[in-house]
Amino acid sequence: MTGRDNVLWLQCWRDRRTDFHQQTVNRLLTRFWPSLDLLPGSRVFVPLCGKSLDMVWLAGQGHDVIGVELSPIAVRAFFRENRLKPVRQQRGKFTLWRHGRFSILCGDYFSLTRSDLGQVDTVYDRAALTALPEDIRRRYVVQLKLIVPETAQVFLLTTEDAEEKESSGQAFGVAEEIKTLYSEAYEIALTHVESVFEIDPESPDHLPERTEYKVYRLSTRADSR
């Protein structure tokens, strides 16, 4: 991650350009998370968490949630909008905001260490990997392996442009990029694919395009431990 990327994200929050934020809990999360069969009380890491309501749902399932987020505006908004009064502590390069089941480390994901994060049983990634520029995504995965125990699974949601992939014969299956990034260290299970025709507001012709929403479950390969 470059300093410039961080400046752009901080500016997004200052300018309230946060279209990525979902006003409701992600329905693929609520539908497919229960199949992970996690123990109540297990701890979920939410990288690049923004002010996602998915964290509220996860806590409602009995999980302790630890997020990391660059923007203090996002972290403050998360607690305020959910009517929670957090306690703040400086922890090295991070500010830790805590209330009940929620802990959010405010700072740069790429500076996190395993001890900053503590125990993690599962990672929930929605619009974290895919929020990053393509050339930074490998670093994101390398960093994830460094800071999260090998026993942790990753529940990954992606949004893929199906039309672009169809021409290269990649639609419906595990995306090439996901294989390239994760297959060395993780077993990849594609749990669900959903095709939707959507209009991209940024496309010049405003014609509907086919998008695929995918749910992946990644577990560390025994031979990479």
Ligand SMILES: C[S@@+](CC[C@H](N)C(=O)[O-])C[C@H]1O[C@@H](n2cnc3c(N)ncnc32)[C@H](O)[C@@H]1O
């Ligand atoms: C596309 S948003 C997704 C937020 C959240 N996962 C959601 O589903 O709403 C990406 C978030 O990552 C944060 N972010 C970007 N780079 C980061 C970094 N290096 N460390 C921590 N947070 C970062 C941004 O501020 C932004 O809130």
